[in-house]
Amino acid sequence: MTPDTIAERRVTMAGHETFYLATGPEDGPMVILLHGWPELSLSWCHQLPCLDSLGFRAIAPDMRGYGGSSVYPRHEDYAQKKIDADMTQLLAALGRDRAVWVGHDL
Numbered sequence: 001m002t003p004d005t006i007a008e009r010r011v012t013m014a015g016h017e018t019f020y021l022a023t024g025p026e027d028g029p030m031v032i033l034l035h036g037w038p039e040l041s042l043s044w045c046h047q048l049p050c051l052d053s054l055g056f057r058a059i060a061p062d063m064r065g066y067g068g069s070s071v072y073p074r075h076e077d078y079a080q081k082k083i084d085a086d087m088t089q090l091l092a093a094l095g096r097d098r099a100v101w102v103g104h105d106l
Contacts, residue, residue, distance in 0.1 A: 006048055010068065013089035019068025020061035020090070023048050028057040030096050032087070035060070036105025040067040059099075061090060 006023045021041045031051055033044040041060040051058035062069040064086050065078060072078065091099055 005052060008068075011090060011093045013093055014085075015070075016064070016086055016089070017068075017070045018061050018064075018086060018090050020059050021048060022057070022059050024052040024057040025055060026057060028055045030057045030059065030091075030094070030099035032091070032099045032101050033058065033060040034087070034101065034103035035063060035066070036103065038106070042067075059090075059094065061087070 006021050008019070009022050010017055010019050012018075019041070021044070033041075033047060035041060035043045041062045044058075044060040048058050048060060064083050065071050069086075087101075091097070
């Protein structure tokens with residue numbers, strides 16, 4: 001990753017803050033890269049520049065409770081429904097209604 005092509009961003013929606021890495025043309029087709037446990041957005045550091053070079057707008061958020069995103073004290077704050085809402089709100093905050101979603105987990 002090079003600092004001049006990868007931007008660190010934050011967006012706050014409904015009291016939740018999501019940190020994310022962004023690269024690629026603003027008007028390029030969007031790809032959102034979701035990390036699993038126990039990683040961060042930075043785990044996509046090799047894929048982000050590649051997607052940028054192919055003309056994609058690539059976004060890699062820190063998921064709820066990880067890295068620069070909001071951390072919550074209660075177990076129920078990490079329900080899948082809340083994680084889904086975070087990502088749906090992130091997509092809307094980015095001004096998009098669709099994206100290719102890529103994820104991995106242990």
